[in-house]
Amino acid sequence: MGTHHPSWLARPEFGGSRVIPLCVSHRRLAGRRALPRAVTHWLLDSGAYSELYLRGEWTVSTTEYVAAVRRYHEEIGCLEHASIQDWMCEPHILKRTGRSVYDHQARTVASYLNLMWRDDTLPWMPVLQGWTLDDYLRHVDMYAAMGIDLTVEPRVGLGSICRRQRTREAVRIVETLYGLGIRLHGFGVKITGLRSVHHLLYSSDSLAWSFGARHDDPMPGCSHKACSNCPVYALAWRNRMLRSLPLWQQTGLHTAF
Template identity: 75%
Template sequence: MLDSGGFTELSLHGQWTVPPAQYAAAVRRYADEIGELERAAIQDWMCEPQILAKTGQSIYDHQSRTVASYLNLLWLDDELPWMPVLQGWTLDDYLRCIDMYAAMGIDLTVEPLVGLGSVCRRQSTREAVRIVEALYACGLRLHGFGFKTTGLREVHHLLYSSDSLAWSFNARHHAPLPGCTHKTCSNCPKYALAWRNRLLASLTDWHQDTTPQPHIAA
């Protein structure tokens, strides 16, 4: 799964500096030369207050640009596995974003995966949990961007997949695993898998009785 790096782009530059055609060409190269690409996130526009302050635009503007990115990338290369992303801040914002996709002929309920943006820094709050619950009830297969352990313990049973760099940050401050020869395990698949296994083992069993086990990407 490929993340587009949108938060870094907008927080540093207040806009996307990578044109859609360049991004699509890069993703095509990754898919062809590396392979096994399941989903590629679009060039979405986050809606955190600090990002809005950087861009000087509204939540609606960011949502419109996010939907437009999905349509543009589909037009540029419709054989790549683009993942639409929902953006917003309140629950009503996210529901409006669903409607905006629908107005462009995109039914998110039939998409293999739908990214959920602008929740990673408030993922364990009651508001974020309510948003995930409502979107799950809409029939969406959600991917949670940047979900840490506290957030996953609240909503893992409502997510199809999630990603996190928490394992990498943790590895930077600990000695390498036995048998590893690198300076730190911050880019180590062995460390990432061990972290993933510990995380899954920490999730409550009762949530997992009636729903599929989540796929937690490193």
């Protein structure tokens, strides 16, 4: 489950016997003097979308990112996966960077290789990028050409999908990559997307609960005007979402970050 608040990593309601995995962005952690001590497993989002959308390029160097992730790994703990400094391939992002899908894919593979070369003891998660199905299959081949077999990776992020989850093309992409034996993590998967492909994902994260809470009444017992930053609402949303999934498909989703 995605959260804007790093402090949630230390909240007891996400740990213990429940162990609700969380997803936190590097942009929310960078520069903090004190870091929480995690009570649950978590995934680090690199903040790639904001970086490229706002700046048109990566302004965080590989060296800086490795140092930050090493610190998170040691001081926060329980870091299960750290997303690489990938390059999304949505048309509006390509327009922002002025580069092609192929260039973004090549830079994404290069990021994984550079991060692994700098520190291969950290849990780097490679990411697949593209726009069409052929793009994604080409990206698999680009990793393979560099000696990286994505089918043996514990988790592989799937990028540039979250804004078109209702489309048949997006479903076909997930189905095909799943068929190759790749353990996919879906970034920013919304409820409609989960209902279509959750049985094909090894894990996923979502901040949809926060956006929905802006328009809902506060939870009983909550004193704030909206529950868009409320862990009580977030947990209730997660439970409702999981219960809404078809029973015959529920075994496919191992971890809902």
